[in-house]
Amino acid sequence: MQFMLLFSRQGKLRLQKWYVPLSDKEKKKITRELVQTVLARKPKMCSFLEWRDLKIVYKRYASLYFCCAIEDQDNELITLEIIHRYVELLDKYFGSVCELDIIFNFEKAYFILDEFLLGGEVQETSKKNVLKAIEQADLLQEVKKVIFKNKSFVT
């Protein structure tokens, strides 16, 4: 996978994960063009399109578009499964996820994505393991918070 973008129906970018090194300007340009192209598609059209020399796989969940760019040799149908798996993970974690959850807890969304995909390849195929890893990371955060609360800075 080369990159994954999440954007709303109005074209606002909610999440972007790039697995290829590109300059900021290029990223913005690609994002703009791709968002326009995908939003122009009608609801009944198929989920795959060819854009530049990449294959784009996109799926709409409620008000969010999940869009992945894959290389020529990758399997499009399994990419749809990848997108679906990611949505399931988010759902399990946030409990019935909606766009607001992703907007306000975007760092968690990135953590989950990073546990699921690494460098554009699927890292962990078991839902349970991914969620376990996230839970452990959360626990670490909690522990840190407690430590900071208890530390006193009074001389």
Added chain:
Amino acid sequence: MCRDLATEVEKLLLQPGSYVRKKAVLTAVHMIRKVPELSNIFLPPCAQLLHERHHGILLGTITLITELCERSPAALKHFRKVVPQLVQILRTLVTTGYSTEHSISGVSDPFLQVQILRLLRILGRNHEESSETMNDLLAQVATNTDTSRNAGNAVLFETVLTIMDTRSAAGLRVLAVNILGRFLLNNDKNIRYVALTSLLRMVQSDHSAVQRHRPTVVECLREPDASLSRRALELSLALVNSSNVRAMTQELQSFLESCPPDLRADCASGILLAAERFAPTKRWHIDTILRVLTTAGTHVRDDAVANLTQLIGGAQELHAYSVRRLYSALAEDISQQPLVQVAAWCIGEYGDLLLEGSCEETEPLQVKEEEVLALLEKVLQSHMSLPATRGYALTALMKLSTRLRGDNNRIRQVVSIYGSCVDVELQQRAVEYNTLFRKYDHMRAAILEKMPLVERGGTQDEEAKESKEAQLSEAALVSTEPPASKLLDLLDLLDSSSGAAQPPPPLEPSPGGTLGHLLDLPCASPAPASVPNLRVFEREGLQLNLSFVRPPETPALLLITVTAVNTSGADVTHFVCQAAVPKSFQLQLQAPSGDTVPAQGGLPVTQLLRIFNPNKAPLRLKLRLTYHHLGQSVQEIFEVNNLPAETWQ
């Protein structure tokens, strides 16, 4: 950074904790992508990692092995040994029952299955033994996978791709095509898209198997979805063969009428190509092209007009038929430029056939001379006509002056009006035709005779003959022809003057009296002293040739024509050639014909050098070339060594 950390990553690969190991494996994948030389560090651990039970690590390992095999053939050979092991892993996956952790809708760990299948594909490509080991497994996966949900379809799709790419048994290949056929009938658009894409890849190797699904493919043409119809169009064009050409062209033409504009050009050129390759009869061919031109005339390629005129010219028995059909088509609609150009040419050539009597193949059409002339005038005056079209119409009018029986006043009037047209090309033609009427009326019939059939890709002379009739873009060809031979041609016309059917080639665009000027020149055109041509430079397809001319009346003068020809696949741009001679010589460099030498032997760049050598000293010439080719800037300085003695004696 990769090089420094490679050993660390390797150590982490063998650590006990699975969490770190799966990440380490994928890191290794990326390192190899960045620095392929590190492959030999990561090769040994792979065999051990394959024994893992943890799916994440297994998945990462498969990806790592895939990456290694893609980058180096040695690794590929090495990993062929693990094919049986992979087969075993996949078999276990397929046969184990439902596992809550890894299954998606009845398919256990589709991600891992797809990845293994992909690796098997790479290992089995062009290798009989490995392919044989996989045969059973592939059959098992293909038949046992549950296809009600997308996950199963994804695995099935990957299986089909693997079957197609490896040396699998014939039965298996048939199974694969059948699966794709089933996909095509699926209601899910995604699946259909995927099926069409794979069938397109298969059509070269298993043509007959794909032919069986032709009706379904044609159905998909009617999809409103643009990606699907594009794929279906490509596949349909690939499936056209001599037996189904009529039916397919029918379908494709109805598609052309309703398709979105971006697909029109492809569809039109596809139909024309298919018609050219498989046309059962010439009449059908002409009909098809006519229909394409009327529906999508503006989107056809430029050479469609030339092809059609040549085709019509060759089909003698169909002249009357084609000119009638073209006339009726033109009468209805003069906006489609290629159609108008062909129709104008036809009417000009075969106007007499149009007017005389009836033809059995079309309904009787009574056409009067005035109607024909009025139509051509309408084309000339219409704002929709391109300059090239106007040129065609004007020439057609001229030809009709000999074909029609009435008097030519109307034609003469039109031609003289265009003598003061703003467009220089039209003006030049009109003035020449005018002169033809006034001074050379006796030659008019001979010059405007029916054109002989032009060979496609004929010699330079024939192309020069045709350039008067053909599009303006071909005028460039005439200008590169050396002036000497043009003079000779014209003088032949004057001497023989017996229907050479050669219209006077256009020279400098000075209006008025051009013909008279040429014909008044003395007959003795000096033949240039022949000196052999010299190839002085060759590099990566770019060749530089020198040709020499010593005009007899000025013995001290040497004219060198430098010609640059490019036979490679890439254009040469910013081409600059400079020359230097010893102090006793005078050198004049004239402007080159251009600075881009197109690839594949396209139009060469020529430049004229004038060297004045009053002392008859031995000539020495140094050339400096600068250009851009294949993404590099090249500068070459060299001395021309083997100059023949005739150049300076």
